[in-house]
Amino acid sequence: MDNILYAIAVMALGGVVLGALLGYASTRFKVEGDPLVDKIDSILPQTQCGQCGFPGCRPYAEAIAKDEADINQCPPGGDENIHKLAELLGKEYKPLSEEHGIEKPKQVAYIDESTCIGCTLCIQACPVDAIVGAAKQMHTIVADLCTGCELCIPPCPVECITMETVGETLDTWKWKKPGTRRVIPILPVTTTAQAA
Amino acid sequence: MKLFSFKGGVKPDPNKTQSTALPISQAPLVARYVVPLHQSVGGTPRPIVQVGDHVLKGQRIGDADGWVSAAVHAPTSGTVVEIGPHIIPHPSGLPTDCVIIEADGNDTWIERVPFALESAQPESVREYLRDMGIVGMGGAVFPSHVKLSVPKGKAIEQLIINGAECEPFITCDDRLMREQADEVIQGSALFGRLVNAARVLIGVEDNKPEAIAALKAAQLTLGAPVEVVTVPTIYPTGGAKELIRVLTGKEVPGSKRSTDFGVQVFNVATVQTAWRAITLGEPLISRVVTISGAVGESRNWQVPIGMTIADLVTLAQPKPDADGVIMGGPMMGFRVTTNDAPVIKATNSLIVTAPGLFPPKPQELPCIRCGSCATACPQELQPFELYWWSRASKFEQLEKYKLFDCIECGCCDYVCPSHIPLVNYFRFAKSEIQAEQREKHTADAARDRFEFREARAEREKQEKAERLAKANAARKAAEAAAAAETPATENLAEAAPDLSSHPHQASTPIAVDNHPVLDASAKQAAIAAAVERARIKREQHGAKSGSDAS
Numbered sequence: 016m017d018n019i020l021y022a023i024a025v026m027a028l029g030g031v032v033l034g035a036l037l038g039y040a041s042t043r044f045k046v047e048g049d050p051l052v053d054k055i056d057s058i059l060p061q062t063q064c065g066q067c068g069f070p071g072c073r074p075y076a077e078a079i080a081k082d083e084a085d086i087n088q089c090p091p092g093g094d095e096n097i098h099k100l101a102e103l104l105g106k107e108y109k110p111l112s113e114e115h116g117i118e119k120p121k122q123v124a125y126i127d128e129s130t131c132i133g134c135t136l137c138i139q140a141c142p143v144d145a146i147v148g149a150a151k152q153m154h155t156i157v158a159d160l161c162t163g164c165e166l167c168i169p170p171c172p173v174e175c176i177t178m179e180t181v182g183e184t185l186d187t188w189k190w191k192k193p194g195t196r197r198v199i200p201i202l203p204v205t206t207t208a209q210a211a
Numbered sequence: 212m213k214l215f216s217f218k219g220g221v222k223p224d225p226n227k228t229q230s231t232a233l234p235i236s237q238a239p240l241v242a243r244y245v246v247p248l249h250q251s252v253g254g255t256p257r258p259i260v261q262v263g264d265h266v267l268k269g270q271r272i273g274d275a276d277g278w279v280s281a282a283v284h285a286p287t288s289g290t291v292v293e294i295g296p297h298i299i300p301h302p303s304g305l306p307t308d309c310v311i312i313e314a315d316g317n318d319t320w321i322e323r324v325p326f327a328l329e330s331a332q333p334e335s336v337r338e339y340l341r342d343m344g345i346v347g348m349g350g351a352v353f354p355s356h357v358k359l360s361v362p363k364g365k366a367i368e369q370l371i372i373n374g375a376e377c378e379p380f381i382t383c384d385d386r387l388m389r390e391q392a393d394e395v396i397q398g399s400a401l402f403g404r405l406v407n408a409a410r411v412l413i414g415v416e417d418n419k420p421e422a423i424a425a426l427k428a429a430q431l432t433l434g435a436p437v438e439v440v441t442v443p444t445i446y447p448t449g450g451a452k453e454l455i456r457v458l459t460g461k462e463v464p465g466s467k468r469s470t471d472f473g474v475q476v477f478n479v480a481t482v483q484t485a486w487r488a489i490t491l492g493e494p495l496i497s498r499v500v501t502i503s504g505a506v507g508e509s510r511n512w513q514v515p516i517g518m519t520i521a522d523l524v525t526l527a528q529p530k531p532d533a534d535g536v537i538m539g540g541p542m543m544g545f546r547v548t549t550n551d552a553p554v555i556k557a558t559n560s561l562i563v564t565a566p567g568l569f570p571p572k573p574q575e576l577p578c579i580r581c582g583s584c585a586t587a588c589p590q591e592l593q594p595f596e597l598y599w600w601s602r603a604s605k606f607e608q609l610e611k612y613k614l615f616d617c618i619e620c621g622c623c624d625y626v627c628p629s630h631i632p633l634v635n636y637f638r639f640a641k642s643e644i645q646a647e648q649r650e651k652h653t654a655d656a657a658r659d660r661f662e663f664r665e666a667r668a669e670r671e672k673q674e675k676a677e678r679l680a681k682a683n684a685a686r687k688a689a690e691a692a693a694a695a696e697t698p699a700t701e702n703l704a705e706a707a708p709d710l711s712s713h714p715h716q717a718s719t720p721i722a723v724d725n726h727p728v729l730d731a732s733a734k735q736a737a738i739a740a741a742v743e744r745a746r747i748k749r750e751q752h753g754a755k756s757g758s759d760a761s
Contacts, residue, residue, distance in 0.1 A: 060650075061657040071661060143660040162657050185249070187649070188303040189642040192604075193635045194575070 063142035064164030090116035130175035137167035244517030253279030286515030304548030323492035349478035368473035370408035377449035378540030388422035392429035398482030465616035505565035584623035
C-alpha cells in the first residue's frame with residue numbers, strides 16, 4: 016500500500032516540477048506577435064492592391080493565418096506565390112481564383128501630364144505614397160516606388176492614368192536556364208541478341 | 212620570392228603568339244562613335260551634353276552618378292547627333308542609353324591639365340580619377356577610385372598589379388607591358404603610394420618573357436619601389452583571387468574583401484591609364500584591344516571607346532567563313548549579339564569565330580558524377596552539387612554550396628566529359644537569386660511605405676480629433692470667462708433686451724450660476740422671440756397681400 020502511495024507522490028512531484036518548468040518557459044520565451052502572419056506576409060508581393068478582398072497584404076496574411084481566406088486570392092503574386100504559400104501552410108495547391116483577377120506582368124502607372132488637372136485624388140488613393148504633386152499642380156508617379164496596384168485609376172476624373180508594362184533592362188535581365196538534356200534512347204534488347 | 216599555388220586550374224592552348232608579333236597600332240578615325248553612358252559597375256552616368264553640341268576629344272560627356280560610378284568622355288572631337296538607347300556588347304543584347312558622336316575628322320583634344328598630385332588630398336585624387344573615368348580594365352570595370360580607398364584600420368601589405376593575362380587569345384596586356392613598360396611601372400608605383408602599400412608586386416605569367424624583361428628593365432632604370440614577379444602559367448592565375456593566392460598565399464572568401472586581408476589588386480592597363488590621367492591629364496577614352504581568330508591580321512589595336520565592333524573587325528580583314536564575334540576570351544567571354552555594338556571600357560579582346568576554329572559544343576549529356584569539375588575548380592567548390600541544385604532551381608541550397616564564390620572561370624566546363632554548360636547554369640542561378648533579392652527588397656520597401664502611410668493616416672485622425680476637442684474646450688472656456696466678466700460690467704436688465712435679438716449672447720446671464728435649467732429657459736425665450744418675429748413678419752406680409760387683394 017505504502018509503495019503505491021510513494022509512487023503516486025513521486026509522479027505528482029514530478030508533474031509539479033515539470034509543470035512549473037513549462038510555465039516558466041512559456042513566459043520566459045514568449046514569442047511576440049504571430050510569426051505565421053509574418054511569414055505569410057513576407058511571401059505576399061506587398062502590392063497593397065486589395066484585389067484579394069482585404070485592405071492590404073497584411074490583413075490578407077492575417078486572414079490566411081486564421082483560415083478565413085484561401086491562398087489563391089492574390090493575382091500579383093501569381094502561381095509562384097500560391098506554391099510558396101501551399102508549401103508554408105501544408106495546404107493543397109490550387110490555381111488562382113479568377114474572381115480576384117488574373118496574373119499580369121509587372122506594370123507601373125503612368126500619368127499623362129498634359130491631361131492631369133491636379134485634383135490630388137490619385138495621391139489619396141495610392142497605398143504606398145508613390146505619387147507626388149499638389150492641388151492644381153501636375154502629378155507624377157515615382158516609377159521605382161509604384162507597385163502597379165491600379166488603385167489610382169478609378170478615382171481619376173480625367174482618365175489620365177494608364178498602366179505600362181515594365182520591360183527588361185540591363186539591370187533586371189536574367190540568364191536563361193540552359194536547354195534540357197537529351198534523352199538517351201533505350202535500344203531494344205533484341206538487337207543485341209540478334210547481333211550476338 | 213616564395214610563391215604559392217591554388218588547387219585545380221586547367222591548361223588550355225594559349226593561342227597567344229598569333230597576335231603578339233605585331234606592335235599595338237592606333238585605330239584610324241571612323242565617322243561615328245557610340246559611347247555607352249553605363250560602362251562601369253555602379254551608377255549610370257548622367258549625360259551632360261545635348262544633341263547638337265560640339266564636343267572635343269577627351270571632353271566629359273557623362274557625369275558619375277554617385278560614388279560607385281565613373282565618368283565617360285568623348286573619344287574624338289565632333290558633334291553629338293543622338294542620345295538614346297543603342298545595343299551594347301552584353302550577353303542580353305539589350306540596349307542602353309548611349310551618346311552618339313559624329314566625328315569632325317580633326318581629332319582635336321580638349322585642354323589637358325596634369326593633376327597636381329603633390330599638393331592634393333587623397334580624397335581629391337580619388338575624385339579626379341572618378342572624373343577621368345578610370346575603371347578596372349581587366350574586364351570587371353569596377354571604378355578604380357573606390358578600390359583605392361582603404362578601409363579604416365586596415366593597411367595594405369601587398370598591392371598586386373595583375374599582368375598575368377591567363378586567358379587564351381588575349382594579348383593586350385602583354386603588348387602593353389612590352390611597349391609601355393615604364394608607364395606601367397610608374398603607374399604601379401603611383402598606386403602603391405596612393406594606398407600606402409608596403410610592397411608592390413607585378414605578377415606576370417612566365418609565358419610572357421618579353422614583357423617580364425621589359426618591365427624589369429624599366430624598373431631598374433626608374434628605380435621604382437615595385438617588384439616584377441614571374442608566376443607559373445596556369446589558367447585562371449589572372450583571376451584576382453587566384454593571383455592573390457599565388458603571390459601571398461592568402462585565401463579571400465567570397466563574403467570578404469581582399470582589403471580585409473591587406474591586399475588590393477589592379478590590372479596593369481588600369482594603373483597605366485591612371486598614370487596617364489594624372490601626369491598627362493588624359494581621361495580614359497581608348498584602350499588596347501586584341502583582335503584574333505578567323506581574321507587575316509591578328510594584332511592589338513589602340514581603339515577609341517565607342518568605335519563599333521564592325522569597324523574594328525573590318526580593319527582585321529575577317530576570313531570569309533567568319534560567323535560571329537566573342538568579346539573576351541574563349542573561357543569567360545560571350546558572343547556579341549550584333550557587330551553594331553561599340554567597343555567599351557571592358558573590351559579587352561574580340562575573337563572572330565568560324566566553324567572550323569570554334570566548332571559548336573557537343574550535345575549536353577547526363578552528369579556521370581566523375582568529379583573532374585571539383586578537381587579543376589580553382590575556388591575549391593563542388594560544381595556538380597551546384598549544377599544539380601541549379602538545374603532543380605533549389606536556390607536556397609546553393610548558398611550552402613557557396614555559389615557566389617564561383618568566379619565563372621569556366622574550368623569546370625572545360626573538363627566536363629559530358630559537355631554540360633555548368634557556368635551557364637551557375638549564371639542562371641545567380642541571376643535568379645539576385646532577382647529574388649531585388650523583388651524582396653522592393654516588396655519590403657513597399658510594405659514600409661504602406662505601414663508608414665497607415666500610421667500617418669491614424670496619426671492625422673487622432674490629431675484632428677484632438678484639435679476638435681481642444682477647440683471645443685477653448686470655446687467653452689472662453690464662454691465661461693466671458694460669462695464671469697459680464698455681470699460686473701453689464702446690468703442684467705440691460706442685457707435682457709438683447710435676449711430676443713441675440714440668442715447666443717442671451718446665454719451669458721444663464722451661465723453665471725451655471726444652471727442648465729436657466730439655460731433651457733433662455734433658449735426657449737430666444738425661440739419664442741424668433742417665433743414672435745416670424746409671426747409679426749407673416750402678419751405684415753398677410754396684411755400687405757390682403758390690401759393688395761382689396
